[in-house]
Amino acid sequence: xxxxxxxxxxxxxxxxxxxxxxxxxxxxxxxxxxxxxxxxxxxxxxxxxxxxxxxxxxxxxxxxxxxxxxxxxxxxxxxxxxxxxxxxxxxxxxxxxxxxxxxxxxxxxxxxxxxxxxxxxxxxxxxxxxxxxxxxxxxxxxxxxxxxxxxxxxxxxxxxxxxxxxxxxxxxxxxxxxxxxxxxxxxxxxxxxxxxxxxxxxxxxxxxxxxxxxxxxxxxxxxxxxxxxxxxxxxxxxxxxxxxxxxxxxxxxxxxxxxxxxxxxxxxxxxxxxxxxxxxxxxxxxxxxxxxxxxxxxxxxxxxxxxxxxxxxxxxxxxxxxxxxxxxxxxxxxxxxxxxxxxxxxxxxxxxxxxxxxxxxxxxxxxxxxxxxxxxxxxxxxxxxxxxxxxxxxxx
Numbered sequence: 001x002x003x004x005x006x007x008x009x010x011x012x013x014x015x016x017x018x019x020x021x022x023x024x025x026x027x028x029x030x031x032x033x034x035x036x037x038x039x040x041x042x043x044x045x046x047x048x049x050x051x052x053x054x055x056x057x058x059x060x061x062x063x064x065x066x067x068x069x070x071x072x073x074x075x076x077x078x079x080x081x082x083x084x085x086x087x088x089x090x091x092x093x094x095x096x097x098x099x100x101x102x103x104x105x106x107x108x109x110x111x112x113x114x115x116x117x118x119x120x121x122x123x124x125x126x127x128x129x130x131x132x133x134x135x136x137x138x139x140x141x142x143x144x145x146x147x148x149x150x151x152x153x154x155x156x157x158x159x160x161x162x163x164x165x166x167x168x169x170x171x172x173x174x175x176x177x178x179x180x181x182x183x184x185x186x187x188x189x190x191x192x193x194x195x196x197x198x199x200x201x202x203x204x205x206x207x208x209x210x211x212x213x214x215x216x217x218x219x220x221x222x223x224x225x226x227x228x229x230x231x232x233x234x235x236x237x238x239x240x241x242x243x244x245x246x247x248x249x250x251x252x253x254x255x256x257x258x259x260x261x262x263x264x265x266x267x268x269x270x271x272x273x274x275x276x277x278x279x280x281x282x283x284x285x286x287x288x289x290x291x292x293x294x295x296x297x298x299x300x301x302x303x304x305x306x307x308x309x310x311x312x313x314x315x316x317x318x319x320x321x322x323x324x325x326x327x328x329x330x331x332x333x334x335x336x337x338x339x340x341x342x343x344x345x346x347x348x349x350x351x352x353x354x355x356x357x358x359x360x361x362x363x364x365x366x367x368x369x370x371x372x373x374x375x376x377x378x379x380x381x382x383x384x385x386x387x388x389x390x391x392x393x394x395x396x
Contacts, residue, residue: 065108069119073339076267077315081338085118087369088141088341089149122340140341147369177297179304179324186292189306189322190285196327200283202357206230209279210384213362213377224375227384233391234277248391249277255393262394268336271313289318297324300331317342328352328359343369356382 061067063075070081086092093099096115098106110116121141128139144151183189194200211226215238222240227233235248245258247265254265254273265273275281281288289310296307305321312318312334321331329349335342345368349361360380366373 066110069122070339077338080268080315080336080343081340084338084340084343085141087343088147089145090147091149095149125340137341142341177299177304179297182297182324183306184294186294186308186310187286189294189308189327190292192327193285193322193329194283196359197282197352198354198358203280203283206356206358206382207279208382208384208386210379210381210386211377212379212381213375215373215375217371217373224377227386227390228277228279229386229388229391230279232274232277232279233386233388234273235391247273248393249273250388250391250393251277253393257394262396264393268315271315275312275316285320288312289320295319303330305330329361353380355380358382 058075059071060073060075060078061071064078067078070078073081082093089095091114093105096112096118098109098111100106125139125141129135129137133139146152183192194203197203208229209227211224213224214221215224220240222238225237225239227235232251233249236246238245243259245256247256248254249265254270256263256265256269275288278284278288286292289308289312292308292310294306295309298305298307300321304324306324308320308322310318310320315337317335317337319333319335320329322328323330331346331348333344333346335344345366347367348365349363350365351361351363352359353362360377362377362380364375366375
């Protein structure tokens with residue numbers, strides 16, 4: 001099964017904090033016929049269980065057949081790694097993998113030369129990093145490919161010109177950026193943000209939220225409804241002309257439902273929704289983002305912003321952009337670390353409005369390597385009655 005590129009970026013939003021995209025069509029399937037977004041070195045699933053004999057997570061070669069160059073990494077990192085290759089080369093599953101009309105996908109087959117070539121390229125990249133950069137991930141697939149299967153060998157005049165223009169612009173900005181009463185620590189910037197959205201006291205008076213709006217992608221629109229309840233319950237529904245897709249977390253279990261039925265969330269999807277379900281994340285940024293540091297001051301769309309770097313989970317790092325004027329979060333970029341490189345998801349927050357004393361962004365633009373999705377809420381309601389059973393995974 002492929003991930004749907006339509007409505008793949010509905011955000012998990014909490015007062016301007018986007019953890020990641022819901023990716024309603026993205027799953028970690030249990031059977032070979034349902035593998036999503038597998039490419040170059042991914043193969044058929046051997047077992048539906050995600051743990052090894054010693055109780056830890058299986059490695060890629062334990063969970064999949066015919067793994068040759070991505071051995072040793074957790075099995076849950078294989079799908080994100082395939083997505084990084086897709087983003088870097090602009091290719092899809094069929095570029096490297098075998099799909100037969102009767103049998104469907106046969107991910108363990110090595111029939112296509114593109115798959116064999118991909119393995120050699122991964123080995124080459126690892127050798128460069130090990131031999132020239134002391135094992136640091138300085139060179140990735142994207143370093144040369146930039147979204148094209150065949151890297152450009154000759155720089156164009158436009159490329160050289162654009163680099164000069166970019167350098168001149170950066171030098172200009174660095175000279176003109178001036179911030180009155182400049183803040184110098186992450187703590188000061190976060191405290192200003194919390195105060196700007198309404199403060200901890202007002203936020204703690206809210207125990208549940210209901211978001212109602214639409215999401216637009218490639219000219220098509222769907223309706224979106226999101227429920228959140230303190231401390232960590234989450235439910236989303238996306239309705240469009242082909243049906244409904246849902247995602248939820250009940251404090252212990254994450255699940256999703258759609259065209260293929262209902263399934264439990266694993267790997268990246270579970271990690272994302274657990275963090276996104278934290279109702280108090282906006283006032284607990286320092287608790288949920290470790291190693292926060294102030295990077296620099298820059299200009300985004302004419303607004304001068306502070307940029308903070310931090311770590312959200314084991315495989316997620318984040319860059320947060322706060323307006324130096326209003327204190328509000330105007331942009332967030334989440335980086336999903338894979339063995340081959342990082343996959344970014346950028347969200348821009350606008351149109352903040354007051355809901356029960358707290359400011360929420362009613363317009364959010366989610367940009368991924370696949371597309372740009374615009375999520376607009378026409379109504380956000382606080383302290384709505386919410387039945388907790390709606391967050392539980394339906395019985396099969």
